[in-house]
Structures are given as structure tokens and as C-alpha cells.
Amino acid sequence: EKAESAVKEADIAKAAWSCRVCLNNEVNMTIVPCGHVLCNRCSSSVSRCPFCRTQVSKMMKIFRP
Template sequence: MFEKSDMATKEADTAKAAWSCRVCLNNEVDVTIVPCGHVLCRRCSSAVSRCPFCRIQVSRIMRIFRP
């Protein structure tokens, strides 16, 4: 019984981590950088002119929505 509960908790934590901003590790991702497609939160995106992951010049920031 406890194994299923632990497994469900682990899966929920994994899903939440997948949507966490990799820059601040605090907020959920909600924007993507054009042209590279990397994702981060709006707050972190407002402070960059280059992608923090691949260093490509940001031409546009697009809002994304979770399914």
C-alpha cells in the first residue's frame, strides 16, 4: 500500500521538476526562446539577451501554455 503512495509521490515530483525553470529552479516555465526553443520562466527571460543554455542571441520570447 505504501509503495503505491511513494511511487505516486515520486511521479508527481518528477512531473513538477520537468516544468521548473532551470535558471532559478523556483518558478514554472512559461516562455520559450526563439530561435533555439529553450524554455524558462518569464521572470528569468526578462533579464537575458542571449539564451542561458546555448548562448544564441534571443530574437523573441514567446509565451507557452501547459496542456
């Protein structure tokens, strides 16, 4: 039971770092000014945030702890 719980927690943590656009890559870019996150591949093709439609002023690389 504890092992199942640990596996479930690991899956949830991994999903938290997955790109919500392509669902494949890990997020590593944040949109300025809104702060939403995407993977590098998806971030290269947007001029507006796909989540809140805010105009992108720049992209910043982020690093996972």
C-alpha cells in the first residue's frame, strides 16, 4: 500500500513538470509577463500565452530544483 502511494505521488510530481501544450516534454521556459510555463519546443512557436492569451514580451529559461 505504501509502495502504491509512493508511485502515485511520483506520477503526480512528474505530471506537474510536463508541458501542458504537448504533454510530452518537461517545462523549461516561462512566459514573461504572465509566468505560465512551457517546454522549449512549444515556447518557440507562440506569440501569445496559450493559457491566458497574454502577449509574450519574452521567454525566460527556468531550472528545476
